[in-house]
Amino acid sequence: MSKPSFSLDAQLVAADSPVSLQQKHGSEGCQSSEHVQDTKNSAFWQSYVHDTLRTTAGTTARSPREAIAKAQAHLDAEEKAMKGAIRALRAHRNSISIISRLPMDVLLCIFAFVVNDDPPAMSALDRLREGPQRLGWIRVTQVCRSWRETALADSSLWSWIKGDLTLEWARAMLSRSKASPLKVDVASTSMRLDVMNEVLGPNNMNRISQLRLQDSTDDHRFFKKLAHPAPLLDSLFLQFPAGRDFAITPPYILSSLLHPRLQRLELFNHYRLSRDVQVLRNLVHLEIGDSVRYVTSPTVEQLVPIVQECSRLNRLTLKRFRPQDDTFEEAGIGKFLAHRRFSLPHLERLELLGHQCAVPLFLSQLDFPASTGVWIHLEHDNNRHSPSWQLIPLLLSWSNIAPGCIHFDSLALETGPDTWITLRMPATAIKECGTRPSLRITIRKTAIPLLGSPGFLQALHTHGYFKRIARLAVLARDKADVLSPYLEDLLTSPSMSELKRLYVTEPTDASIELFNALALPAGGWRRHGPLLMPSLEYLTLEGPKTSLENPPEFALSDSLKEALVAFLSARQSYGAPLIEFKMVNCGDTGEFMEQVKKFLVPHDVSSKNDKGKHVRKLSKLGTTFVSRHIQKLR
Numbered sequence: 001m002s003k004p005s006f007s008l009d010a011q012l013v014a015a016d017s018p019v020s021l022q023q024k025h026g027s028e029g030c031q032s033s034e035h036v037q038d039t040k041n042s043a044f045w046q047s048y049v050h051d052t053l054r055t056t057a058g059t060t061a062r063s064p065r066e067a068i069a070k071a072q073a074h075l076d077a078e079e080k081a082m083k084g085a086i087r088a089l090r091a092h093r094n095s096i097s098i099i100s101r102l103p104m105d106v107l108l109c110i111f112a113f114v115v116n117d118d119p120p121a122m123s124a125l126d127r128l129r130e131g132p133q134r135l136g137w138i139r140v141t142q143v144c145r146s147w148r149e150t151a152l153a154d155s156s157l158w159s160w161i162k163g164d165l166t167l168e169w170a171r172a173m174l175s176r177s178k179a180s181p182l183k184v185d186v187a188s189t190s191m192r193l194d195v196m197n198e199v200l201g202p203n204n205m206n207r208i209s210q211l212r213l214q215d216s217t218d219d220h221r222f223f224k225k226l227a228h229p230a231p232l233l234d235s236l237f238l239q240f241p242a243g244r245d246f247a248i249t250p251p252y253i254l255s256s257l258l259h260p261r262l263q264r265l266e267l268f269n270h271y272r273l274s275r276d277v278q279v280l281r282n283l284v285h286l287e288i289g290d291s292v293r294y295v296t297s298p299t300v301e302q303l304v305p306i307v308q309e310c311s312r313l314n315r316l317t318l319k320r321f322r323p324q325d326d327t328f329e330e331a332g333i334g335k336f337l338a339h340r341r342f343s344l345p346h347l348e349r350l351e352l353l354g355h356q357c358a359v360p361l362f363l364s365q366l367d368f369p370a371s372t373g374v375w376i377h378l379e380h381d382n383n384r385h386s387p388s389w390q391l392i393p394l395l396l397s398w399s400n401i402a403p404g405c406i407h408f409d410s411l412a413l414e415t416g417p418d419t420w421i422t423l424r425m426p427a428t429a430i431k432e433c434g435t436r437p438s439l440r441i442t443i444r445k446t447a448i449p450l451l452g453s454p455g456f457l458q459a460l461h462t463h464g465y466f467k468r469i470a471r472l473a474v475l476a477r478d479k480a481d482v483l484s485p486y487l488e489d490l491l492t493s494p495s496m497s498e499l500k501r502l503y504v505t506e507p508t509d510a511s512i513e514l515f516n517a518l519a520l521p522a523g524g525w526r527r528h529g530p531l532l533m534p535s536l537e538y539l540t541l542e543g544p545k546t547s548l549e550n551p552p553e554f555a556l557s558d559s560l561k562e563a564l565v566a567f568l569s570a571r572q573s574y575g576a577p578l579i580e581f582k583m584v585n586c587g588d589t590g591e592f593m594e595q596v597k598k599f600l601v602p603h604d605v606s607s608k609n610d611k612g613k614h615v616r617k618l619s620k621l622g623t624t625f626v627s628r629h630i631q632k633l634r
Contacts, residue, residue, distance in 0.1 A: 111140055111150075111151060115160050118137045120136035120164065121163060122163075155180040158173045159183060161182060161185070162212075165195050181210075182209065183210040189214065200222055206232065208233055209234055211235070213237065215240060220240075230258060231260060238266070255277075255279055265286055267288050271290070271303070280306065281312070283310045283312065284315065286316055286317070287317040289318075297355075300321060304365055311346075314348045315349045316351070317351040323355070333391050337395075347368040355379050356380065356388070357386050357388035363396060373438045376440070377442045378444065380444055398465060405464055406464050408425035410469070411466035412473075420443065423439075424440045426438065427471050458493060468499075469493075469496050476514065479510045496533060497535060501536075501537070501538045502536055504539070504540070506544055509560055511563075512560055518532050518567055519571070534576055537579040540583075540584065541584070541586055542583075542586075543587070544585060554586060568599035578601070
């Protein structure tokens with residue numbers, strides 16, 4: 001039998017070893033013909049190998065060296081030809097795989113996600129000699145020739161320098177990125193210093209458009225590299241070790257001459273920016289944060305001169321700042337409004353996290369559009385809420401709305417397993433606030449979780465911030481969460497009578513008294529009166545989140561189930577049954593759900609109309625009760 005020919009196209013011979021990406025499919029009727037073909041192919045290769053080995057059958061380990069060398073050279077040539085043939089077959093097989101239908105631009109989008117999600121981790125493993133270098137996203141270049149060519153042809157994939165690289169790979173990525181602007185994410189605690197010196201060298205600084213730099217060195221050697229011109233730099237993130245003082249500060253390095261395109265600046269653990277820094281006037285995004293105790297964090301008096309210079313800002317974030325002293329802690333609204341105010345007319349998002357009266361003090365000096373999305377975090381001192389928080393509704397841009405007008409249609413109040421109480425307006429506002437008009441206020445919990453919340457709600461409602469409370473989420477993990485003397489005030493607060501959705505998180509036996517209070521008749525914890533939450537239609541109990549690795553162990557106790565049945569039964573008997581009752585991650589509740597279904601009303605038009613009559617009557621009774629209750633307290 002004549003030997004097959006392996007004269008291959010040069011590109012096929014040079015192809016990388018591919019991975020088979022398509023499985024064989026076929027109907028039962030053609031399996032026989034496929035078997036015959038496989039048998040022929042097998043016989044062909046067996047015959048070829050037999051003939052090839054027969055040409056060197058006379059050569060043994062005892063043969064002359066010249067004969068051994070000649071036989072080995074012949075076998076090497078045959079092996080090389082066979083490998084080339086295998087590469088050609090696999091390359092063609094991959095080219096007709098279904099995944100090869102992906103357009104190149106779609107494939108590049110996928111690669112871009114992988115670049116961000118799976119950075120390389122090389123030098124650490126290399127130093128410790130624990131195993132081979134982990135290439136991360138670079139592995140896509142080893143799947144098949146087509147993927148490799150696609151990845152190498154797109155220089156933007158290689159322009160993102162992040163992760164733990166060796167010097168060799170850092171240079172390779174810089175080379176493959178060609179002239180593309182660089183996005184660099186480096187930290188002196190996790191990246192080799194020689195790699196950082198290479199990436200942040202003068203020849204590369206003029207190519208960097210985005211830089212995230214964490215410099216923990218004592219002499220701030222990498223921060224000083226910003227003194228080199230960076231004409232493309234438009235986004236800069238700088239993080240320094242917490243609690244250190246600095247001889248060199250950003251104003252002496254950042255400038256509109258060296259960094260003319262800088263528009264986004266984020267500083268952590270470093271805030272000493274002089275107000276005469278020209279580069280501030282070009283910023284559209286500014287974030288200043290501190291990760292240490294408030295005693296060393298920036299003050300309102302230090303931040304205001306900086307922000308005043310940033311008139312083009314559309315996004316401002318200030319985290320962990322404090323008042324210079326407690327002068328404004330007990331001050332009235334007149335003292336706050338006496339401040340000279342400055343304006344940020346282009347602001348789209350504002351996020352403030354401050355201690356005690358810091359946030360009201362900053363807001364008293366700032367004007368921004370009513371279209372801004374605002375997120376405020378309030379932290380207390382020694383479990384004591386600041387009286388100045390009650391003034392926040394008068395200091396925000398929405399305080400100027402006409403009397404009787406409502407700016408936000410709804411409010412959501414949540415107290416969850418984390419350390420914050422959250423007020424969100426409108427109730428459907430996304431967590432990050434976004435760029436549409438919205439107000440989100442989070443208050444650090446104290447030993448009594450809801451301390452101060454009802455009064456704050458009253459202030460917001462009085463000044464027209466919301467029309468109704470649409471959603472209430474209460475943590476019921478222990479008695480401190482539920483059995484608060486302030487919870488009664490919360491449940492009878494303005495517009496709670498229109499509440500339709502109640503969520504109880506991690507409902508333990510501590511929530512029994514809550515449901516007893518909501519059952520009829522119960523105007524308070526221990527006093528008879530009208531129905532609380534007369535408009536309530538949806539109740540959801542949610543246990544702790546679970547995963548496949550951690551199966552659910554949480555379950556409702558029998559006593560809590562009895563309290564729930566009593567609650568649902570009472571609502572039904574009073575003419576205000578619930579429409580929907582759900583339990584999520586609460587164990588096996590199938591039998592219990594069947595038991596409570598009889599207390600729910602179908603969600604149809606007639607039942608809603610009938611219920612509406614009861615709701616209006618009960619709302620009127622509830623308002624009367626609250627008024628009388630307030631008069632008694634007076």
